[in-house]
Amino acid sequence: MTANAPKAEIRLEGIGVSPGIAWGTAEILGKALEEPEQTSILRSEVDAEKARLSLALVATRDQIVDLQRQIASDESEDHASIFDAHLLLLEDSAVLNEVLRICETELVAIECAYYSVVKRYIDSLRKISDPYLRERAVDIEDVAGRVLKNLEGTEPSVGSETHEADTTVILAHDLTPSDTASLDRSKVKGFATEVGSATSHTAIMARSLSIPAVVALHQIPFESLSAGNVLIDGYNGVVIIDPSPDTLVEYEALVEREKGILSDLESFKDKPTLTSDGNKITLSANIEFIDELGAVAEKNAEGVGLYRTEFFYLSEETLRNEANQAENYRTVAEATSPHGVIIRTLDIGGDKLYPELRSNPEPNPFLGWRGIRLSLDRADEFRIQLRGILRASAHGKVRVMFPFICSLEEIQAAKEQMEISKQELRDAGVAFDEEIEIGAMIEIPSAVLVADHIAKEVDFFSIGTNDLIQYTTAVDRINDRVADLYQPMHPAVISMIRETVEAAHRNNIWCGVCGEAASDLTMTPVWVGLGVDELSVGSAQLLKTRKAISLLSTEECTALMETLRTAGTEDTVKGLCREFAETAYPELLY
Ligand code: PEP
Ligand code: MG
Numbered sequence: 001m002t003a004n005a006p007k008a009e010i011r012l013e014g015i016g017v018s019p020g021i022a023w024g025t026a027e028i029l030g031k032a033l034e035e036p037e038q039t040s041i042l043r044s045e046v047d048a049e050k051a052r053l054s055l056a057l058v059a060t061r062d063q064i065v066d067l068q069r070q071i072a073s074d075e076s077e078d079h080a081s082i083f084d085a086h087l088l089l090l091e092d093s094a095v096l097n098e099v100l101r102i103c104e105t106e107l108v109a110i111e112c113a114y115y116s117v118v119k120r121y122i123d124s125l126r127k128i129s130d131p132y133l134r135e136r137a138v139d140i141e142d143v144a145g146r147v148l149k150n151l152e153g154t155e156p157s158v159g160s161e162t163h164e165a166d167t168t169v170i171l172a173h174d175l176t177p178s179d180t181a182s183l184d185r186s187k188v189k190g191f192a193t194e195v196g197s198a199t200s201h202t203a204i205m206a207r208s209l210s211i212p213a214v215v216a217l218h219q220i221p222f223e224s225l226s227a228g229n230v231l232i233d234g235y236n237g238v239v240i241i242d243p244s245p246d247t248l249v250e251y252e253a254l255v256e257r258e259k260g261i262l263s264d265l266e267s268f269k270d271k272p273t274l275t276s277d278g279n280k281i282t283l284s285a286n287i288e289f290i291d292e293l294g295a296v297a298e299k300n301a302e303g304v305g306l307y308r309t310e311f312f313y314l315s316e317e318t319l320r321n322e323a324n325q326a327e328n329y330r331t332v333a334e335a336t337s338p339h340g341v342i343i344r345t346l347d348i349g350g351d352k353l354y355p356e357l358r359s360n361p362e363p364n365p366f367l368g369w370r371g372i373r374l375s376l377d378r379a380d381e382f383r384i385q386l387r388g389i390l391r392a393s394a395h396g397k398v399r400v401m402f403p404f405i406c407s408l409e410e411i412q413a414a415k416e417q418m419e420i421s422k423q424e425l426r427d428a429g430v431a432f433d434e435e436i437e438i439g440a441m442i443e444i445p446s447a448v449l450v451a452d453h454i455a456k457e458v459d460f461f462s463i464g465t466n467d468l469i470q471y472t473t474a475v476d477r478i479n480d481r482v483a484d485l486y487q488p489m490h491p492a493v494i495s496m497i498r499e500t501v502e503a504a505h506r507n508n509i510w511c512g513v514c515g516e517a518a519s520d521l522t523m524t525p526v527w528v529g530l531g532v533d534e535l536s537v538g539s540a541q542l543l544k545t546r547k548a549i550s551l552l553s554t555e556e557c558t559a560l561m562e563t564l565r566t567a568g569t570e571d572t573v574k575g576l577c578r579e580f581a582e583t584a585y586p587e588l589l590y
Helices: 043-074 077-090 093-106 110-126 131-152 177-181 201-208 245-266 290-298 310-315 322-335 355-359 372-377 379-392 408-427 445-449 451-455 465-473 480-485 491-506 524-530 539-550 554-564 570-584
Strands: 010-013 015-018 021-029 168-172 188-193 213-215 229-233 238-241 282-287 304-308 341-344 398-402 437-442 460-463 510-513 534-537
Touching: 021 188, 021 245, 043 077, 043 093, 043 110, 043 131, 077 131, 093 110, 110 131, 168 229, 188 229, 213 229, 229 245, 245 539, 282 290, 282 539, 290 322, 290 539, 304 322, 304 534, 322 341, 322 379, 372 379, 372 408, 379 398, 379 408, 398 408, 398 460, 408 437, 408 451, 437 445, 437 451, 445 451, 445 465, 445 491, 451 460, 451 491, 460 491, 460 534, 465 491, 491 510, 491 524, 491 554, 491 570, 524 539, 524 554, 524 570, 534 539, 554 570
Parallel strands: 021 168, 168 188, 188 213, 282 304, 282 534, 304 341, 341 398, 398 437, 437 460, 460 510, 510 534
Antiparallel strands: 010 238, 015 213, 021 229, 229 238
8 A cells, every 4th residue: 555645634434334444546426316407398298208208217127127137146136136126116106107297297308307206205215213214215316316317318337437446445425225236346445425324235235245334424525535545444434535654554454464364264164152161152143134144154153143123124014914024034044044043023113213103203212112012012013023923933943032121011911922923823724833932132121120030931031232231321322422421341231231141040041142242352251251142243243253252261251250240330341351352362353
């Protein structure tokens, strides 16, 4: 790497959604949707305009199908299936009828009518607070951009022909899923966008294609990019424009270290997850979409320890359908055989809003109608999901887990719905696993305090540290202003976790951890020291976690947990854990 610009570097901070370092000449991609020039037409031209739209729709359909075929043969069927949704959007009759009406009544060129209709849809979707639905605006923008370019008579272009430098990093306001899928990976080494979230299809693809990516930068100073050198740090969510020679040296060292770590980690793909003294910990993966199953298998995860079903569930109304759900869950069960999958029932609420809550918001959504509360209040809908899960259990190892449990009564009520669902399937003669295991997520302090009672009702616990931290310390997990108070190693959080694991073991059930803290390598000694049975982590963290565990001795970690009993501040806990981890695997921490 060489720095050819004497300018002061500019550092931007966002969210790293795909790990890795990329460095290259910046390529700026415009917005997918550009407003066409306002053009009036004569009444006699309306039919010709309608015909132009039909041709553009056919051309767009052909391009999407081609792209879909190319992705299916290059990569995975799952990525290709994203374009099924694009094809549906293309044919949406509500949109098309409105476009024709505007063209006919306002006598404007068909592209102007098309633009005004889709722009209105996109703007209203962007205002929705639900991150998943907000992301759907990107899909509509993608399809509409193609239609408009075809109306102009130009091919939509993202990919090899636009990237002349050897190594290119893409900077954009946003990238659509099809932009991401069609990037020329021999040249494009990373990307960064002003908007986006970790739940977008774009972020998912970046992770599974191993392209370092940072999103949510809010504002990229596109005007300062004349020198064109940009570094993307997908580990820390940082983008550096015109990095200084010192920064480059620092990152060169990081890249070299990472190369060494990754090649060393390869050997951990086929190893069992064992501590240095031979204690077994089950290491499974968290997924939100079935697209992620390839990476899970590649790293040899022991199944899926947390399948968050709400993104799949929220994606389309029609998915509130038992057969569709059963098929989706069956796909995961079969792909994770023989280990299986833990399917978490719907955890809508908080920052993932149930449709009804969008028009009638609650004052404190994270303390409101969320998770199991909502499912129990919508028992008919809850049982559709339970029957879907049960049906899938006939085809592989499936466990079910209830989120946001705060009392013994709630787990009992959830189990009652499970029993009714089983009976409904028996009556209908549908096969399922009669012995299906049931778990409770422990993520609310009240559940920790009655954990002995809850443990007697279930087969396992899974600790949701993301919420347990939030509710133990009264710190909103999505509020930037109090982010420094969100402390995974607060002694009170450690006590909550300790209590939960001990209650599980006292009652002869196993206990896992599926929150983000499960993959925090400075906390691995805590999990080993407490005798946690399972860790479920993002697939990118699987091999590092497996290696970290292999370098820890149970006896030493148990002693560390004894020392931590007297720690009164997070700084003390963090300091001791960090020191411990640094002694065991300095190469994995930076
Ligand atoms: C958690 O709370 O730690 C968890 C795994 O669930 P979610 O992040 O989906 O709330
Ligand atoms: Mg949670």
